[in-house]
């Protein structure tokens with residue numbers, strides 16, 4: 001896999017959009033991550049705590065690690081020392097634990113509120129009223145070690161373009177409403193994380209600021225045993 005070439009391609013796709021690339025490295029060995037780093041990638045996304053924690057010490061320290069998968073409260077402590085952004089915040093309880101663990105390390109952890117935009121019930125994420133309930137809570141308003149920098153969503157696994165556009169547009173709408181109601185005058189609230197290998201073009205057209213791309217850079221993932 002010509003990783004450097006693929007990264008250059010994505011760089012050219014992102015030029016002029018203001019959006020950035022999160023290279024999704026799950027299942028791939030550290031050597032491939034290093035190859036991507038050497039080719040200039042700095043934002044890396046992993047979806048499992050155990051894998052993220054295993055890889056992070058093996059790689060350069062200026063990588064901005066994004067956790068993009070569902071996070072259990074009891075695992076926050078493992079990523080709190082180094083994670084840059086937790087993209088998958090879907091409850092106040094989780095946010096409270098992130099606050100607690102970030103405080104222990106004297107850090108501020110950036111967080112995205114994950115919204116449920118897909119038709120599939122199995123996917124995680126908040127509704128707009130649930131997100132607003134978090135933002136209106138006293139618990140959230142007292143937090144000093146989390147910084148909510150935007151929203152994230154995983155679209156339906158489909159190649160139906162109008163459908164995908166609707167879901168991306170829905171997420172952008174949530175972003176805009178939250179920005180107006182809770183984050184006016186706060187430029188740090190600026191991220192709309194949406195779009196993956198198969199649908200990033202549409203996501204960019206619908207206003208994505210962070211695309212999360214794995215297989216189009218690193219090739220197909222092998223989930224098999226003893227790969």
Ligand SMILES: *Cc1c(COP(=O)(O)O)cnc(C)c1O
Nearest residue numbers: 024047068196197212213214215
């Ligand atoms: C795996 C994953 C991606 C990347 O998927 P690709 O199709 O390989 O680009 C993006 N976002 C999330 C949340 C993922 O789990």
